[in-house]
Amino acid sequence: VNPKHLEKDSLWVGLREDEFENPDIFKLLEGLFSTKPPAKKILAETAEGRPTKKGKELRVLDIKTGQNLSILLSSIKLSFEDIKQRILAVDEANLTPGLLEQLMRCIPEPEVLKKLAALQNCYSDLAEPEQFAVVMSSIKRLVPRISSILFKMKFPEIVSDIKPDLVSATEALDEIKNSRRFAKLLELLLVLGNYLNAGSRNERSIGFDVSFLSKLENTKSHDGNTTMLHFLAEILDKMYPDILGFLDEIIHVDKAARVSAETVHKNITSMGKQLKDLELDLKNLGKSTDPNDKFGDVMRISFYIKFHGFLKEAQSQYELLSAMYKKLESLYDSTAKYLAFDPKKYVMEDFFTDIKTFKDGLQKALKDNARLREFQEKNRRASEAREKAEKEKQEKKLRQAAILDMTANENQEGVMDSLLEILKTGSTFTVTRERRDGKRRTPRVAG
CATH class of the missing domain: 1.20.58.630 (Methane Monooxygenase Hydroxylase; Chain G, domain 1)
Structure with missing residues (x-):
């Protein structure tokens, strides 16, 4: 190895x-x-x-x-x-x-x-x-020093990992809370659910668990040919197309579904601890006797003199990220109240994952339904074409039969006309007499 x-x-x-x-x-x-x-x-x-x-x-x-x-x-x-x-x-x-x-x-x-x-x-x-x-x-303090240098080197990467996650999650929550169409969608689902549950202990519910959205695809029809999600997609497409606009109103959900609030919190907490350790190290560092020792210069002096050192920059970024995380937590709590779920039991990561699963599933169901309609339309046109061809075939046969009948009738009429003509002229009898007389007479010899 x-x-x-x-x-x-x-x-x-x-x-x-x-x-x-x-x-x-x-x-x-x-x-x-x-x-x-x-x-x-x-x-x-x-x-x-x-x-x-x-x-x-x-x-x-x-x-x-x-x-x-x-x-x-x-x-x-x-x-x-x-x-x-x-x-x-x-x-x-x-x-x-x-x-x-x-x-x-x-x-x-x-x-x-x-x-x-x-x-x-x-x-x-x-x-x-x-x-x-x-x-x-x-x-001096070798391991803490190495840790601080490593922290400084990785700090931009840490910030670039945390900040986009905070932004995506915050934007997604804002979009979900402020989407009028998403609210209408939930209302429609509540109506459908109450209708199906009529007569049961769940009839006339005033709301439902948001996690139910991701389970719609698992609810099959009696014949097993469709799902509740495909039914919903069909209803929205045909009767409430405006509600489908919510798909374009919650665009940050896809990225937010990859965010782990717990991991973000751990990273910010770890950042704060490392900054405190660094600050403590700098306070206790004292003046180094080694002219090659630049640790204090790099980490601290520019902070105290120019106000642009690493510690100052890192503390500023940490405060910003901490404030962003607090805002995210507050927004998630208000979203939990808005949708009536327990934020401690239903964590942010699961919430976003369920919304994304539903969103992706609905888009797929819309495509499935469109393909099914196209397939059915294709079959309908093919069936109509077959029926038309069969009808034309039968009509052709009928026309041919009619033509044959007409020809037969015309031939029969022609025979009758010929017989009548012969009878009128008597030509048939003349020929017969001539033939009969010819047998009896002997021609005369010229004299």
Whole structure:
């Protein structure tokens, strides 16, 4: 596993290997599986062929802390002194949030750092992780300082994460409360619900739980061919199209549904705590004897002199975000009163999610209904076309039959006319007489 890819929640970061370190097990393991010959020398050959001393044992650090520091140091291509100077100078150009977060996780407790600082004279005899800790121990309040630098570096990102969420949620609540069409929609649903519940204990209700909106799609018709949501969409589309305008009046609901008020509150609270810690650190900092120590200059001096330092800016942003959050809480409470629900039981995140689910479902139902109407219209036209074709086919057959009848009648009349003509002229009888006389007479011989 590449140490650079390790996250703070990674399994490998939190393992406690010392729990399973057992010499007896190691001995058995080596006897059964080791492919290396037993070590005969204290010196071992490096990859470059240079002899190096056997790894030095830790004197103060526990094994886990030593391992974590070793992993961290192997991923940083800097000398210990360079790391120290960058922290002292608050060198944001050459410090990364990732490095600072790893340092905060790996740096030993202050008491341990004090013990290591006392071993300054034995520096060359210490293991690498302890050498690093000795160098870092010269920085006063090391961990709080790293935390403050990290906070400063991430502050713009923190603000950019919180502020849009506050704006979206506030706008969404304003839109819901002030949408006349949304109010009419709820009235219509109440009427439909009371009609369906006539005769039950829920008849003539004066209102309903807003979370019911997201469940309309689950209410099926008796035949299972439609839902209450599709029925509502059809009614709105055909009879109350103006109410559908509410879809364009609550446009911030989509973004608000992604907002967790609890997370926003935690982030603002954490910001306030970090600002107080920073302010306390600056008050207790005193004058540093190290000319490279710029922490006070960066964090405080510009605040007191130019009024444009980080602390001033951060405090201003914090106050603004806190005020925005209080406004959001107040608006949600008033929305809860407006729609008659308990804001403590029905949290903001669930409220927005239900409204968005209903909104998205209604838009989908409108499209489904339109497709169904189009399909039905297509079938109707196809059916009419088939009926028309069949009718034309039958009419054609009737016309053909009529023509045949007429032809037959005309032929029959023609035969009768011919017979009558023959009878009138007597031509048939003449031919017959001639044929009969010809058999009896013998032609005369010319004389």
